[in-house]
Amino acid sequence: xxxxxxxxxxxxxxxxxxxxxxxxxxxxxxxxxxxxxxxxxxxxxxxxxxxxxxxxxxxxxxxxxxxxxxxxxxxxxxxxxxxxxxxxxxxxxxxxxxxxxxxxxxxxxxxxxxxxxxxxxxxxxxxxxxxxxxxxxxxxxxxxxxxxxxxxxxxxxx
Amino acid sequence: xxxxxxxxxxxxxxxxxxxxxxxxxxxxxxxxxxxxxxxxxxxxxxxxxxxxxxxxxxxxxxxxxxxxxxxxxxxxxxxxxxxxxxxxxxxxxxxxxxxxxxxxxxxxxxxxxxxxxxxxxxxxxxxxxxxxxxxxxxxxxxxxxxxxxxxxxxxxxxxxxxxxxxxxxxxxxxxxxxxxxxxxxxxxxxxxxxxxxxxxxxxxxxxxxxxxxxxxxxxxxxxxxxxxxxxxxxxxxxxxxxxxxxxxxxxxxxxxxxxxxxxxxxxxxxxxxxxxxxxxxxxxxxxxxxxxxxxxxxxxxxxxxxxxxxxxxxxxxxxxxxxxxxxxxxxxxxxxxxxxxxxxxxxxxxxxxxxxxxxxxxxxxxxxxxxxxxxxxxxxxxxxxxxxxxxxxxxxxxxxxxxxxxxxxxxxxxxxxxxxxxxxxxxxxxxxxxxxxxxxxxxxxxxxxxxxxxxxxxxxxxxxxxxxxxxxxxxxxxxxxxxxxxxxxxxxxxxxxxxxxxxxxxxxxxxxxxxxxxxxxxxxxxxxxxxxxxxxxxxxxxxxxxxxxxxxxxxxxxxxxxxxxxxxxxxxxxxxxxxxxxxxxxxxxxxxxxxxxxxxxxxxxxxxxxxxxxxxxxxxxxxxxxxxxxxxxxxxxxxxxxxxxxxxxxxxxxxxxxxxxxxxxxxxxxxxxxxxxxxxxxxxxxxxxxxxxxxxxxxxxxxxxxxxxxxxxxxxxxxxxxxxxxxxxxxxxxxxxxxxxxxxxxxxxxxxxxxxxxxxxxxxxxxxxxxxxxxxxxxxxxxxxxxxxxxxxxxxxxxxxxxxxxxxxxxxxxxxxxxxxxxxxxxxxxxx
Numbered sequence: 001x002x003x004x005x006x007x008x009x010x011x012x013x014x015x016x017x018x019x020x021x022x023x024x025x026x027x028x029x030x031x032x033x034x035x036x037x038x039x040x041x042x043x044x045x046x047x048x049x050x051x052x053x054x055x056x057x058x059x060x061x062x063x064x065x066x067x068x069x070x071x072x073x074x075x076x077x078x079x080x081x082x083x084x085x086x087x088x089x090x091x092x093x094x095x096x097x098x099x100x101x102x103x104x105x106x107x108x109x110x111x112x113x114x115x116x117x118x119x120x121x122x123x124x125x126x127x128x129x130x131x132x133x134x135x136x137x138x139x140x141x142x143x144x145x146x147x148x149x150x151x152x153x154x155x156x157x158x
Numbered sequence: 159x160x161x162x163x164x165x166x167x168x169x170x171x172x173x174x175x176x177x178x179x180x181x182x183x184x185x186x187x188x189x190x191x192x193x194x195x196x197x198x199x200x201x202x203x204x205x206x207x208x209x210x211x212x213x214x215x216x217x218x219x220x221x222x223x224x225x226x227x228x229x230x231x232x233x234x235x236x237x238x239x240x241x242x243x244x245x246x247x248x249x250x251x252x253x254x255x256x257x258x259x260x261x262x263x264x265x266x267x268x269x270x271x272x273x274x275x276x277x278x279x280x281x282x283x284x285x286x287x288x289x290x291x292x293x294x295x296x297x298x299x300x301x302x303x304x305x306x307x308x309x310x311x312x313x314x315x316x317x318x319x320x321x322x323x324x325x326x327x328x329x330x331x332x333x334x335x336x337x338x339x340x341x342x343x344x345x346x347x348x349x350x351x352x353x354x355x356x357x358x359x360x361x362x363x364x365x366x367x368x369x370x371x372x373x374x375x376x377x378x379x380x381x382x383x384x385x386x387x388x389x390x391x392x393x394x395x396x397x398x399x400x401x402x403x404x405x406x407x408x409x410x411x412x413x414x415x416x417x418x419x420x421x422x423x424x425x426x427x428x429x430x431x432x433x434x435x436x437x438x439x440x441x442x443x444x445x446x447x448x449x450x451x452x453x454x455x456x457x458x459x460x461x462x463x464x465x466x467x468x469x470x471x472x473x474x475x476x477x478x479x480x481x482x483x484x485x486x487x488x489x490x491x492x493x494x495x496x497x498x499x500x501x502x503x504x505x506x507x508x509x510x511x512x513x514x515x516x517x518x519x520x521x522x523x524x525x526x527x528x529x530x531x532x533x534x535x536x537x538x539x540x541x542x543x544x545x546x547x548x549x550x551x552x553x554x555x556x557x558x559x560x561x562x563x564x565x566x567x568x569x570x571x572x573x574x575x576x577x578x579x580x581x582x583x584x585x586x587x588x589x590x591x592x593x594x595x596x597x598x599x600x601x602x603x604x605x606x607x608x609x610x611x612x613x614x615x616x617x618x619x620x621x622x623x624x625x626x627x628x629x630x631x632x633x634x635x636x637x638x639x640x641x642x643x644x645x646x647x648x649x650x651x652x653x654x655x656x657x658x659x660x661x662x663x664x665x666x667x668x669x670x671x672x673x674x675x676x677x678x679x680x681x682x683x684x685x686x687x688x689x690x691x692x693x694x695x696x697x698x699x700x701x702x703x704x705x706x707x708x709x710x711x712x713x714x715x716x717x718x719x720x721x722x723x724x725x726x727x728x729x730x731x732x733x734x735x736x737x738x739x740x741x742x743x744x745x746x747x748x749x750x751x752x753x754x755x756x757x758x759x760x761x762x763x764x765x766x767x768x769x770x771x772x773x774x775x776x777x778x779x780x781x782x783x784x785x786x787x788x789x790x791x792x793x794x795x796x797x798x799x800x801x802x803x804x805x806x807x808x809x810x811x812x813x814x815x816x817x818x819x820x821x822x823x824x825x826x827x828x829x830x831x832x833x834x835x836x837x838x839x840x841x842x843x844x845x846x847x848x849x850x851x852x853x854x855x856x857x858x859x860x861x862x863x864x865x866x867x868x869x870x871x872x873x874x875x876x877x878x879x880x881x882x883x884x885x886x887x888x889x890x891x892x893x894x895x896x897x898x899x900x901x902x903x904x905x906x907x908x909x910x911x912x913x914x915x916x917x918x919x920x921x922x923x924x925x926x927x928x929x930x931x932x933x934x935x936x937x938x939x940x941x942x943x944x945x946x947x948x949x950x951x952x953x954x955x956x957x958x959x960x961x962x963x964x965x966x967x968x969x970x971x972x973x974x975x976x977x978x979x980x981x982x983x984x985x986x987x988x989x990x
Contacts (some may be wrong), residue, residue: 064262065375080263080372085296093296094263094372117262 008082039127046123047060049101055108055117059089059145060120063096067112073103076112099144103129103137126150163231167211178925180224181209184214187238192246192275193418194253194361195313196225198645199418201323206253206313209979221245239329254284256291256336257362258308266363268376268868272311291336297903300348301914302368302426303357307339310364311467316340316356323419324350325551340364350543351898354425356417358409365431369910370406370496371424374398382799383857384412385786386424387483387672387779388904390519392788393420394858397428397780402801403657403844404780412858415523415792421544423898427909430778431800435762437775438804448763448773453805453815457774460733461819463755467501467731471754473711477504477729480682481736482671485784485796485903488809489673489837490680490688492735495643495813497681498708499821503693503715504729505682508737509674511717512651512764514640517690519675519789519833520666521864529553529632531624532571533650534584536669537636541898542815546668547571550632562621564652565638568955568963577621580957583891583982584881585949588612590651594873596622597658597876608875625659633661636668638895643980644881650876660683663864664873669789670896676787679844682713688843690867705843713857719819725749733757735809736776740765742966743973745944754886759812762903778904782808783833785840785855794859795852808837862940882979887986890925892941892972893962894981900966918951926952931989938990941975941983947990 032039041047052060063080081097082117089095124147131137162173174183180200181191205227213222214234219244224235236242243562254276261267293307293479312331317340321327328348332341338535342348347841357365386393393416395407405572407428409420430436441448441455451459468476478496480489489507496505509515526532527548541545547570549962553559556576561576563569564586574576581589591612596619598605618855625631633656656665669675669843681688691698693714721729722739726749734757739746750756750769758770767773779786781802787793802808807815810833816827830836834852841847846862854860884891899905906912919939921931931937935950939961946963948970956962963972977983 061373065378066262069375069377082372091261092263149881155715 012055026088035151036051038151038153041125041127041152042123043154045125045127045152046110047150048103048124048126048129048147049106049112049139049144050124050147051099051120051141052121052122053145058119059095061096061099062092062118062120063094063099064117066117067114070115071107072109072111072112073107073108075102076100077102096141099141101144103139104136106132125152127152163229165229165232166234168236174229177228180211180222180227180229183229184224184235184237187355187515191224191237192271192279193225194275194311195315196273197315197318197359199314200359202226203314203318206311207249208246208253208279210242212239212242216688229785233509237891237908241844243279246279250276250280251284251286253311253987255286256308257297257311258290260309261580262673263372264306264309264363264376265366266360266373266376267476268364271316271361285327293339297341299342299365300369301910302354302409302422303331303348304366304368305340306364306366306565309639310360312338312340313340313361315359315361316365320348320354323548323552325350325555326350326354329356351423351540352421352717354422355419361490365512367406367426369429369908374400374405380825381403382797384796384799385859386420387554387786388423388427388791389543390669390674390793391416391523391545391874392790392794392859393424393545393788394794395424397799397810397928399800404431404492404800410857414858414861415788415790416545419545419548421898423544423905427905427908427911428780429911430761430904431734431780432803433762433907435907436803436806437763437767437773438806439775440765440805441773442771443698443771448768453807455946456772456774457812457815457819458756458928460774460816462475463757463771464500464731464820466731467577467755471728473501474504474713474715475730476500476502477716477720477731478502478733478735479737479739480507480677480719481507481679482507482669482674484673484677484736484809485779485782485786485833486673486793486840487784487833488735488813489677489682490840491810491813491817491836492690492733493681494706495817495820495901496733497710498706498827499706499817499824500660501711503713504686504721505715506684506718506721507674507677507682508718508739508742509637509641509669509671510640510678511683511685512638512719513674515637515669515674516665516667516869517675518666518864518867518869519791520634521664522790522861523549525630526632527555528630530557530559531562531628531631532559532574533564533631533656534569534571534635534749535564535627535633535635536566536639536648537634538565538567538569538571538638539634539636539668542636542670542896544898545667548831553632558755560624562624566891566960567895568957577617577624579621582881582957582960583881584644586648587651587876587879589618590648590655592618592652593655596659597626597655598628601658601660602761603658606873606875609930618986622655622659625661626658631661631664631805633665634668635665637670638893640667641687641979641981642976643982644879647876647879650874653871654873657873665871667789672788675789675791676793679787679846680840681843684858686719688840689845689847691845693744700859701841705827705839707824720729722746722749726752729753731755731757733759734766734770735759736761738764738766740769741903742971744971745974759809761806762907764903775804775813777806777808778813779801781806782810783809783852784810784827785833785837788859789845791864792849792859792860792861793850793855795855808833820859829835842986853927882977882982882984884939884984885937886990888941888984889959890939890957890985890987892939892975892983892985893960894979895954895962895966896966897964900964902966906968916953917952917967917970918949919946919987920951920953920956922958922960923952923954924958925961925987926950927988929989932969936990938986938988939975940986940988942972942977946970946972946975961985964968
């Protein structure tokens with residue numbers, strides 16, 4: 001190792017430390033204090049599934065199972081049934097009696113969203129999916145209709 | 159047909175048969191002209207205009223409907239010309255103008271002709287922006303079928319099916335133009351027994367199955383090519399399952415059997431498979447109560463119980479009852495177990511030795527399609543075998559075949575011209591004697607002395623002449639004449655007539671149960687070995703003893719009713735598989751209670767099973783592999799379509815386990831580990847089945863030959879039949895018989911069907927008026943044995959002086975009425 005190398009090394013260290021020191025005092029920190037603070041995501045982020053309702057409270061899902069047909073991993077199971085005309089669950093004659101999404105299989109591709117003729121199934125913004133029990137990773141209709149509020153904000157630059 | 163003609167389609171020369179329709183000729187050449195209204199099994203109509211093609215005519219090219227255009231030599235067609243394509247796209251655009259866009263919720267979506275044609279031949283977009291016309295979307299046509307009038311494209315297939323096949327025009331077109339709708343006729347019902355077929359042939363989702371509605375999408379279903387086991391016809395069907403559960407049954411083509419049709423029982427009555435009432439685990443009587451036990455324990459109890467009785471009372475104190483509803487494999491193994499291991503010939507089934515039936519059934523179903531005369535004796539095909547009845551109706555209606563009906567009721571077939579006799583129970587032999595005499599006279603043969611006294615009326619002469627002159631008569635007799643008191647005389651009497659006419663080899667017996675032929679074939683009879691060989695047949699014995707590794711007892715055993723009757727005497731243990739004698743005749747309960755040991759193997763906890771010491775849960779035919787032999791001796795495979803309910807096991811597997819535990823030293827002869835392997839053993843035990851194999855049965859089954867079994871038929875005198883006395887108060891003659899909508903265990907489990915049909919005692923209007931009774935009144939039918947209370951149905955289908963009580967009614971088992979005259983007894987009828 002020559003003297004030249006030593007001098008050059010010291011110069012590089014000083015330069016890079018300069019950047020560090022400059023950022024330390026001039027700019028606010030970029031670390032997100034998650035989960036104390038919400039995560040910033042893009043608006044089209046594809047997270048946990050949700051089943052939506054119409055404004056009058058009726059379920060949008062008509063149990064057509066096109067999401068199931070579109071799903072590349074077989075993560076969705078739909079069993080439809082006939083609506084009771086006096087007490088319908090959804091508009092029309094048919095509704096989903098059973099609707100399950102297996103999050104262990106889901107690859108969050110969003111094909112189900114695209115296949116849905118009534119915009120009933122959507123991929124929401126919730127990504128907090130960890131569970132202690134596998135069975136909890138199968139979302140039933142109850143869970144899909146009542147999604148938890150995601151701890152996120154939309155990225156300001158989106 | 160040997161001479162072919164040449165036609166040209168789009169410049170390509172195609173060979174065709176003269177007179178066939180253009181759609182058929184084109185299809186053979188690989189050009190599939192789209193159709194909606196046309197159906198290979200229905201007459202051409204040309205209603206939908208989907209199949210328009212251009213034809214070179216005298217005045218230039220013109221558009222014609224391919225489905226109604228018979229081809230002739232040298233005709234020139236253009237299928238792919240611009241004008242033809244435009245015409246078809248235009249037709250589709252008009253059909254779609256008012257068609258709702260509800261494919262996502264339509265049961266047909268995915269297997270819909272309209273979807274397919276619109277994708278392939280449609281214009282892609284529509285000129286119409288106006289709102290759709292709206293009609294009734296949920297319009298029930300019957301308890302089984304619902305119509306969506308918006309989806310209907312008015313192709314008439316349903317109307318034509320009911321007219322051409324059922325001969326019951328129950329649907330029609332109403333209104334005009336774009337308002338046209340399909341509907342029932344005012345005041346009429348859609349109650350044809352094969353009405354469900356219109357769901358299959360509807361090219362769109364207008365007609366849907368109310369029981370299966372919305373429970374599946376066609377693309378998720380797994381298909382199993384199976385058969386129906388509700389009757390002896392052996393119709394081919396496809397069981398569609400999802401998640402190991404049966405979603406629907408649809409018809410499957412077998413040109414020799416059911417063509418493409420099945421009856422509503424076969425289509426809709428599948429609820430028994432996944433009924434909540436199914437047995438899911440073995441039960442054993444512990445401290446007087448049936449409690450769940452494990453399979454090993456249940457089997458050990460069965461083995462111990464049977465061994466105990468056989469050791470103490472001798473093997474002849476043990477008996478086995480099988481069932482004509484169960485597969486060949488189950489019945490074969492029960493017979494083998496009883497004969498080879500227990501050492502008794504006490505094996506039978508309800509329709510076994512007591513039925514004076516031809517073991518070969520009917521010559522063939524195909525014969526019904528070629529018949530120029532239909533003779534039906536003591537059977538009601540419309541109720542017992544609706545798909546066969548349709549063939550007979552077509553013979554009568556389309557080919558003008560006369561119909562001779564001899565039946566105690568005015569069955570549906572009596573609406574066709576011919577000669578109809580309605581002898582009351584006990585009066586049948588004199589009628590057949592008269593027919594025999596008239597037939598012999600018509601053929602110029604000598605009349606034996608014992609027939610000389612028979613009284614020949616004009617009608618008898620007419621019927622006799624019809625049969626003598628017929629070339630291809632279809633002659634069947636059924637359970638109503640072949641079962642119970644006096645049946646031997648009646649069957650001999652009717653055989654005399656048919657033999658006298660020279661058509662003796664065409665007389666067939668219509669087995670009402672799915673596997674009545676098969677259960678007898680595999681030897682579940684007290685006096686017959688497998689293959690209809692008598693117990694005394696030394697060669698057969700040697701062959702079977704080598705196959706079974708045990709000697710077969712020589713003494714003939716007891717039959718079905720004999721075993722149950724002897725339960726109060728020498729029979730001490732019974733193994734009942736798939737039969738419910740107590741449900742059929744509740745007083746049998748006293749007999750079964752007297753047994754030391756009773757095993758019942760069934761789907762449900764039947765009245766019989768409630769008395770058992772061990773109850774074994776069996777899997778239904780949908781959940782296990784098995785073969786069934788139909789009434790035309792067609793051996794067909796019914797492969798497993800669904801996972802067995804609970805811990806239930808296939809019948810053959812249960813018997814295999816029991817046998818191996820019963821005689822560990824003979825385990826080498828009980829090594830077959832699957833139903834196809836058991837079938838392979840059957841083909842070695844039953845000569846008629848030689849050369850068959852599970853794989854070889856294929857999709858459409860294999861028939862064993864009519865002449866593979868000799869049945870001698872001779873003109874012979876018989877014992878005179880003494881009818882039951884008509885004396886006060888027993889002034890009505892009892893008539894029994896099967897109805898399609900019965901109340902049996904496998905049928906009633908489908909709840910939507912349970913309320914269909916007339917579960918009642920039927921009386922003629924005159925008799926009802928005489929007794930001052932009206933429809934629905936609760937009446938009592940009393941015999942010397944018992945009294946039944948049931949509602950009244952007034953119908954001209956029964957004759958004055960008779961009361962009809964169908965079999966298998968839940969709360970009114972007609973068997974209870976039988977006395978020494980069996981089903982031909984006399985009863986008192988009065989207001990309850």
